[in-house]
Amino acid sequence: MHIGCGAGFSGDRTDASAPVVEALAASGCPSYLVFETLAERTLALAQLERRRDPSAGFTPYLADFLRPILRRCIESRIRIVANFGAANPMAAGRRALAVAEELGLSGLKVAVVEGDDLLDAHGIEAVRRWPNDEDAELAGRDVIAANAYLGALPIATALGQGADIVITGRCTDSALALGPLMHEFGWAPPEWNRLAAGTLAGHLIECSGQITGGYFADPGKKDVVDLDRLGFPIVEATRDGEIVVTKPPGTGGLVSEATLTEQILYKLHDPAAYLTPDVTMDITGVRLRMEASDRVHVEGVQGRPPPPTYKVTVSLDGGYLAEGEISYAGPNALARAELAADVLVKRVKGLGINRPVRCDIIGAVSVFDDDRGLRRRGGSFAPGGDYRVRLSGSSDDRVTAERIAREVVALYPTGPAGGAGVRTAVTGRVRTVSSYVPAELVRPRVSILGAAGRGA
Amino acid sequence: MTEMILHEIAHARSGDKGNRLNVSVIAYRQEDYPLLVEQVTAERVRALFQGRGVGKVRRFELPLLKALNFVVDDALEGGVNGSLNLDGHGKSLSFLVLTLPIRRP
Known part of the structure; x- marks a missing residue:
């Protein structure tokens, strides 16, 4: 077949x-x-x-x-x-x-x-009690979904x-x-x-x-x-x-x-x-x-x-991701991008946000780097070129996330020379943890819809 | 002795599950598989991800597929649901592994 x-x-x-x-x-x-x-x-x-x-x-x-x-x-x-x-x-x-x-x-x-919907089948209290792979404490947390594979x-x-x-x-x-x-x-x-x-x-x-x-x-x-x-x-x-x-x-x-x-x-x-x-x-x-x-x-x-167990993905509210990007190109672009990144980190810290923020310089190193930027700090890149600064941070609430992203927009008139092409995004996130529950707690069922014109 | 990067003799693919990354490394030619086994060690792969505060790195050998499979715990600084990295899935990281220097005797 x-x-x-x-x-x-x-x-x-x-x-x-x-x-x-x-x-x-x-x-x-x-x-x-x-x-x-x-x-x-x-x-x-x-x-x-x-x-x-x-x-x-x-x-x-x-x-x-x-x-x-x-x-x-x-x-x-x-x-x-x-x-x-x-x-x-x-x-x-x-x-x-x-x-x-x-x-x-x-x-x-x-x-x-x-x-598969175990939140529906067993209720939120039961889901919160199941051990999970990250030892996350779920008491009092909003569980969005709990589905068995x-x-x-x-x-x-x-x-x-x-x-x-x-x-x-x-x-x-x-x-x-x-x-x-x-x-x-x-x-x-x-x-x-x-x-x-x-x-x-x-x-x-x-x-x-x-x-x-x-x-x-x-x-x-x-x-x-x-x-x-x-x-x-x-x-x-x-x-x-x-x-x-x-x-x-x-x-x-x-x-x-x-x-x-x-x-x-x-x-x-x-x-x-x-x-x-x-x-x-x-x-x-x-x-x-x-x-x-x-x-x-x-x-x-x-x-x-x-x-003897089923894997269950338990989903929790994960707050918001804030992102903003701005480009610098031509002579001395790398130094201008580095300056922009420095300003952005200071500005976000000045907002009193005690969560990590991250800056990448796309064109130097971005996706390979870690949150602290160790590869960029240890690397050597052409001083002129076409670079794009990316700021990212997170927050439990949307308003703070939007505030973080707006710092990139504000660089147009207040940041280094030639800053261009700002884009920002604020995205809601979901956090997931995995639980493993005994098979007898999972009861799949099949229903048939339709077949109006045919025998069942 | 010839020096090259792993990309010359092998291909690779990343996959994520939560904050755990797996990277397969596959020799193009059967005769290069022993070089992978000898030189692409869990320690060297771990060193590539050091800045991310990675946990355990496990390596599985698959001689019939001329492949190694690396499972790197805590490689994704929160994974797709928590990472600040543009690449929260770690999809690009197979090519980071392919930058490893390799020596052919």
């Missing part, structure tokens, strides 16, 4: 899924299209939206992702699995049905997987009930692919090696173009053709747990042993113990073999039983 990736994050390209769907339709194999659009903090932001509007709180681009491909998927019997639900899977399910109706598609069955079983259950589209909230990214494989091939514990193969299949395609040449290209070292029309990945799996990764014909990008190796190890810590609620995956025995152009065969992944 074949599983294609339609999106790997909420801001992903919405035109990349169409070639994937065409390739799936042409394969003649049982096929699924998966969308992963739920980053760690996305869910907390969605929960805040849901507080404001009970019908909101799911991925804002749901319709943009579904519209281009839904008709073709239904006609070709390609089933869709997506974690569009975020903080409100039921509302997302209803929206998906509405999109289908707008397209004149009736009789669709949409399954909604819920039960569900496994693949509820997705497989939903597919078993005949769903054309399965919408989940928080689940492991790999479950989006493992669920269809469990449903299609009947994989179940204790087939740990097969469950690990399905988990690896999901892990490989969950970040869309990151396995087909995106986040990879390095001209002259790692060349990738037509990055502007990158093909999203397709994984082909057999009942025995063999996996091939490829991409649609005629698209840009690259599938190679190198692109797979980078993605296998992406966000992976101990390679012998990648923990999910379905299986503990061990990739230390994985071998890759280039079968043909843009086709890589994967074998050797092993599995063991999963841990």
Whole structure:
């Protein structure tokens, strides 16, 4: 069977899924299209939206992702699995049905997987009491969200009930692919090696173009053709747990042993113990073999039983980030930028803000540096050039954050000569900690919406 | 003896989970993998991030993939939800690791 990736994050390209769907339709194999659009903090932001509007709180681009491909998927019997639900899977399910109706598609069955929301299930006091990985004291704190990473079983259950589209909230990214494989091939514990193969299949395609040449290209070292029309990945799996990764014909990008190796190890810590609620995956025995152009065969992944706990992301109010930037160019630009940075730090300290502030000089060193600027202080840079000062600070309240950012605007008439191109931003933040709760506290459930024109 | 930077013989990718960074370092050629194992040590990677007050650095060897995987605790000065760095995810930091000097006998 074949599983294609339609999106790997909420801001992903919405035109990349169409070639994937065409390739799936042409394969003649049982096929699924998966969308992963739920980053760690996305869910907390969605929960805040849901507080404001009970019908909101799911991925804002749901319709943009579904519209281009839904008709073709239904006609070709390609089933869709997506974690569009975020903080409100039921509302997302209803929206998906509405999109289908707008397209004149009736009789669709949409399954909604819920039960990841532990704040809803157990209440704020229980969540505050659970130990977390940062030993953060949560008593009295506003908990915005607490969601468990569900496994693949509820997705497989939903597919078993005949769903054309399965919408989940928080689940492991790999479950989006493992669920269809469990449903299609009947994989179940204790087939740990097969469950690990399905988990690896999901892990490989969950970040869309990151396995087909995106986040990879390095001209002259790692060349990738037509990055502007990158093909999203397709994984082909057999009942025995063999996996091939490829991409649609005629698209840009690259599938190679190198692109797979980078993605296998992406966000992976101990390679012998990648923990999910379905299986503990061990990739230390994985071998890759280039079968043909843009086709890589994967074998050797092993599995063991999963841990007895679920990982829960607990989200708390994280205050505000204040940022401001200003440019200096031409002769002596570095000295003028350094002077601006010095003035900004003094001004912010003068506001009585006792939190760290940071200044970078973009063009000298910025993203590689630490908060104290040790690399910049120890480095040597051209005195003339095109430099951009960046100030950043934080605050619990928006007003103070805006006050910090305004110091950069004020440099126009009060700072060094030739200051130009000020931009400022104040961004609300979410702080997250992880808790691990006993599996029996997590009770996934599946509901079916729609199917008006068909028997259930 | 040839001197070069790691970028000549290897590629790398960063990923973040909270305040923890992982960086994979992958040899282009199998024959260069022993150079990685010998010279790209946890201590040298830790030194690159010293100014950030990093915690534990673990190194995992993956000979079948000709790759090393580094897991660096507390590398992101708060991570994407707390960092003051423009790159709170640490996505650029794979290329910091690729600046390490390497000697080929």
